[in-house]
Amino acid sequence: MTGIVDFAVRQWRMTLALLFFSVFGGFLALFSIPLDAEPDVAIPFVTVQTILPGVSPEDAERLLVKPMETELKSLDGLKQMDGIALTSNGMIVLEFSPDFDQDSAVDDVLEAVNKARGELPEDAKEPTVEELNTQTLPVIIVNLYGTAPERQLQRLAKDLQSALEGSPRILEAKILGEREELLEAIIDPALMESYGITFSELAGAISRNNALVTAGEMETDSGKFSIKLPGLIEKAQDLSEIVIRTSADGSVVKISDLADVRRGFKDRKSQARFQFKPSVSIEVSKRAGENIIETIEEVRKITAQETEDWPKTVNVELSQDQSIQILEMINSLISSIVNAVVLVVIVCIAALGLRSALMVGFAIPASFLMTVFAFKVQGGSINMMVMFGMILSVGILVDSAIV
Numbered sequence: 274m275t276g277i278v279d280f281a282v283r284q285w286r287m288t289l290a291l292l293f294f295s296v297f298g299g300f301l302a303l304f305s306i307p308l309d310a311e312p313d314v315a316i317p318f319v320t321v322q323t324i325l326p327g328v329s330p331e332d333a334e335r336l337l338v339k340p341m342e343t344e345l346k347s348l349d350g351l352k353q354m355d356g357i358a359l360t361s362n363g364m365i366v367l368e369f370s371p372d373f374d375q376d377s378a379v380d381d382v383l384e385a386v387n388k389a390r391g392e393l394p395e396d397a398k399e400p401t402v403e404e405l406n407t408q409t410l411p412v413i414i415v416n417l418y419g420t421a422p423e424r425q426l427q428r429l430a431k432d433l434q435s436a437l438e439g440s441p442r443i444l445e446a447k448i449l450g451e452r453e454e455l456l457e458a459i460i461d462p463a464l465m466e467s468y469g470i471t472f473s474e475l476a477g478a479i480s481r482n483n484a485l486v487t488a489g490e491m492e493t494d495s496g497k498f499s500i501k502l503p504g505l506i507e508k509a510q511d512l513s514e515i516v517i518r519t520s521a522d523g524s525v526v527k528i529s530d531l532a533d534v535r536r537g538f539k540d541r542k543s544q545a546r547f548q549f550k551p552s553v554s555i556e557v558s559k560r561a562g563e564n565i566i567e568t569i570e571e572v573r574k575i576t577a578q579e580t581e582d583w584p585k586t587v588n589v590e591l592s593q594d595q596s597i598q599i600l601e602m603i604n605s606l607i608s609s610i611v612n613a614v615v616l617v618v619i620v621c622i623a624a625l626g627l628r629s630a631l632m633v634g635f636a637i638p639a640s641f642l643m644t645v646f647a648f649k650v651q652g653g654s655i656n657m658m659v660m661f662g663m664i665l666s667v668g669i670l671v672d673s674a675i676v
Contacts, residue, residue: 299642302649337363340392411556418552450545458532
């Protein structure tokens with residue numbers, strides 16, 4: 274340690290140059306370094322989930338969990354594997370060693386899952402692999418609620434979701450409390466019997482009229498284009514006008530003759546509530562490396578622009594704003610630094626004089642600016658954990674400065 278001090282004294286010009294360069298760099302970094310709520314820590318857990326509708330927990334263990342475990346148990350760096358069988362669902366939680374490479378581990382899991390895919394039942398949905406990452410957690414939630422019809426809330430939420438995801442700062446805007454729309458035909462069995470139409474005939478007519486048919490290609494001077502004949506059912510009228518049977522006399526039987534076609538929703542699987550009222554909520558996650566305060570400010574701006582002409586029956590409020598805690602920590606840090614500088618300067622003036630007091634008073638904020646500059650150079654971010662540590666370090670700097 275003495276050698277470092279002696280070297281700094283002998284090379285005082287270089288020392289001062291490095292000092293002012295670091296302090297000036299830290300001052301500039303204050304305006305560009307990303308602010309996060311949580312540190313970007315690789316969590317050594319990966320989950321694999323497979324869905325097979327209607328299967329019992331016992332069968333889920335045998336058909337979904339066991340084949341996956343057979344392929345996943347040989348992964349490198351795997352510390353523990355837990356299988357969970359539920360109704361219609363099989364889940365495996367993989368825990369890796371703390372020093373694992375997250376990207377490499379996820380690639381290995383995907384490869385093992387693809388190998389096990391052939392052992393799963395044909396009706397099983399594609400397995401999903403998810404890694405735990407604090408950067409994908411929502412930074413703010415936009416809540417839509419009120420007396421407006423449910424379909425209107427859903428439509429407005431999707432419009433707002435599209436606007437939010439159009440921002441380069443936002444990674445994802447996920448809708449909670451959404452119910453998927455569907456077209457349902459309430460069939461009258463008596464009418465079907467009177468027309469002599471069977472269910473298989475009805476299902477075949479719908480299937481034939483709900484397909485995208487390719488019709489070859491067309492080559493022009495501008496290039497070659499694929500031609501498709503749109504035959505998908507999109508509106509209630511499309512379903513109502515489907516012809517089930519044509520008689521020899523030219524009369525036709527349509528679905529509207531046998532059933533009442535209407536728009537509806539699938540059964541609710543989840544529900545969102547805000548202020549004790551049913552709501553549709555949008556969880557907003559920022560992209561890695563983006564400033565959380567600027568991202569949330571942009572969410573507020575986009576939300577205000579999109580909701581200007583919304584009906585008064587729809588209320589919009591924001592909740593779980595992570596920037597509030599960040600700003601509180603920043604204010605606490607600034608307050609601690611100011612108080613520390615003032616107290617140290619007062620004590621040093623009384624004991625050592627004005628010159629020594631100014632040098633010590635400069636050392637404390639300079640130390641923090643150099644710290645910010647070091648984080649910027651390393652590509653890091655200032656998060657709540659870092660700011661908490663910096664607040665604690667104020668006491669050490671004050672003690673060292675006075676001594």
